[in-house]
Structures are given as structure tokens and as C-alpha cells.
Amino acid sequence: MDLRVVQMEPKHYVQMERLQKICYPTLGEWELMNRDHFQRHHETFPEGQHVAVDLRTGDVVGMSSGLFVHFDLDRPQHTFQDITDQLTFAGHDPLGEYYYGADISVHPEYRRKGLGSKLYNARKNVAVQCNKRGVIAGGLLPGYVRCKGQMDVRTYVDKVIQGELADPTLTFQLCNGFQVRGLLSQYLADSASDNWATLLYWENPGYEPSKAGRTKTAAHPAG
Numbered sequence: 409m410d411l412r413v414v415q416m417e418p419k420h421y422v423q424m425e426r427l428q429k430i431c432y433p434t435l436g437e438w439e440l441m442n443r444d445h446f447q448r449h450h451e452t453f454p455e456g457q458h459v460a461v462d463l464r465t466g467d468v469v470g471m472s473s474g475l476f477v478h479f480d481l482d483r484p485q486h487t488f489q490d491i492t493d494q495l496t497f498a499g500h501d502p503l504g505e506y507y508y509g510a511d512i513s514v515h516p517e518y519r520r521k522g523l524g525s526k527l528y529n530a531r532k533n534v535a536v537q538c539n540k541r542g543v544i545a546g547g548l549l550p551g552y553v554r555c556k557g558q559m560d561v562r563t564y565v566d567k568v569i570q571g572e573l574a575d576p577t578l579t580f581q582l583c584n585g586f587q588v589r590g591l592l593s594q595y596l597a598d599s600a601s602d603n604w605a606t607l608l609y610w611e612n613p614g615y616e617p618s619k620a621g622r623t624k625t626a627a628h629p630a631g
Contacts, residue, residue: 410464411518413526416457416471421446423468424459431513434550436597439488441473441511445495449473453500456507458530460514460523470514472527473497474534476504479544481589484607488546488596505620507535509545509608528584535612539619542612545586546595546605551575553600561604562591578606586610 416424421443428440449457453475460470475497492510493499509531514523531543551574552564559567567573569588578588586608595605 409462409518409521411460411462411469411521411523413458413460413470413523413530415454416446416450416459416473418447418450420459420461420468420471424471427468427471427513427515428511430515432598434553434598434600439495439596439598441495445497446473448496448498449475452497456500456534458527460518460527462518469518470512470523470527472509472512472531474507474509474511474531474543474545475500476502476538476540477506477508477544478504479506479508481544481609484590485592486546487592487594488605505541507531507538507540507543509543512545524580525584528581532585532610532612535610536614539614539616540612541615541620543586543608543610545608546592547581547586547608548577548598548605549575549601550577552602552604556602561602565591565606581606581608584610 424446425442432440456474458472459468461467462469477491477499478501491508512527535543549561552561555564564573565578565588568575568578569582588606589609590607592605592607594603597603
């Protein structure tokens with residue numbers, strides 16, 4: 409397969425909307441982004457939006473979206489709707505200290521081909537190129553549905569971190585250098601995760617505090 413991660417363009421909006429429905433069957437419908445949202449994201453912060461494309465067919469088979477925000481890691485509780493301004497990214501702040509990863513997804517038929525890591529690397533690249541402290545995200549817990557009757561969510565997450573259990577999303581995120589900094593209750597309507605999410609953080613090792621606050625355009629992702 410010839411797969412590549414590129415910056416999102418208007419021609420991708422319709423396929424991205426379709427991909428949301430395929431990748432997130434357990435989310436409330438109001439939590440899913442549509443073509444109008446993607447247009448807003450592109451107009452607001454094009455450098456922060458990426459898609460994975462199958463170059464043979466032109467199909468969008470993965471995507472990643474995000475915005476720059478100020479964030480207090482000591483007071484992390486928030487909801488997906490609030491931090492994304494009802495999915496519009498209207499609160500994007502070019503001077504924000506963090507890249508907030510709003511959504512990342514890969515079509516089920518294209519998983520385990522390295523696309524997830526490439527999309528995460530595209531996010532990290534934005535943070536590095538723009539000298540942000542790091543990447544923050546709320547992570548779903550799709551594997552928790554199998555353990556709901558056996559343990560609470562905190563125990564489940566601890567066991568995944570310790571390697572005693574595997575979660576399709578969290579295990580992958582840990583392997584990509586993210587740390588769990590807490591749990592977010594009522595983060596978004598997701599029946600599999602019981603509306604819980606992990607607070608994920610990747611710290612930019614090259615962050616330079618003396619240069620913070622200067623705007624810089626991120627380079628296009630490679631691959």
C-alpha cells in the first residue's frame with residue numbers, strides 16, 4: 409500500500425465525515441465532526457489538521473485534528489465539547505502552550521500499518537516546530553467495555569499502564585510516548601468508555617521557554 413500523511417484540504421471533508429462514523433460507532437452522534445466542522449478547522453488552523461491518504465485510490469483512511477490551547481495540568485478536568493468549542497476550534501490560540509489533539513482515527517481496514525504512529529508523529533511535529541510544551545489529548549478506552557463488570561475505570565487504566573491488560577487505544581498511545589496524567593469524567597458520550605477518558609500528555613523534549621510565545625508555521629508532515 410502507498411499510504412501518506414498530508415495536511416488536510418477541502419477536498420477531504422466529505423470522506424473525513426464518513427470516516428468519523430466508521431471509526432466511532434459508540435459515540436453519541438453530537439460528538440462526531442462533520443464537513444462544516446472540518447471547514448472551520450482548516451480556516452482556523454490548517455497546519456494542525458492532517459489526513460492519511462491511500463494514494464492508489466485517493467481515499468482518506470485516517471485523520472488527526474487539533475488546536476493550540478493554554479492548559480493547566482494541575483486543573484485538568486474538561487469536556488471534549490468545551491475544549492473544542494462545540495467541535496469548531498473557535499478557541500484556537502496561536503500563542504497557546506500546548507497542541508491539543510482533538511481527534512485521531514484510522515479506518516479499521518488500514519490499522520496495524522503504521523498510520524496511527526505517523527499521525528501521532530504529525531502532531532508531535534507541529535508541537536516541536538512551533539515550540540510548544542507538548543501534546544495533550546483525551547483518550548477513549550474502547551477495551552473497558554469488556555471489563556466494566558469486573559473493575560472500575562481507574563483499576564482498568566492502572567492495569568493497562570502496568571501491562572497486565574491491553575487496550576486497543578491506550579496501549580498504543582503509551583507505546584507512542586504518551587503518559588497518563590489523570591482521568592477525565594464525563595469527557596464525552598461514549599458507551600464503551602462509560603464517558604471516561606484518559607488525560608494524555610507527550611512532553612516536547614526540545615521545548616525552549618525563552619522562545620515561547622513566538623508564532624511559527626509548522627512544516628508539512630513527511631510520510
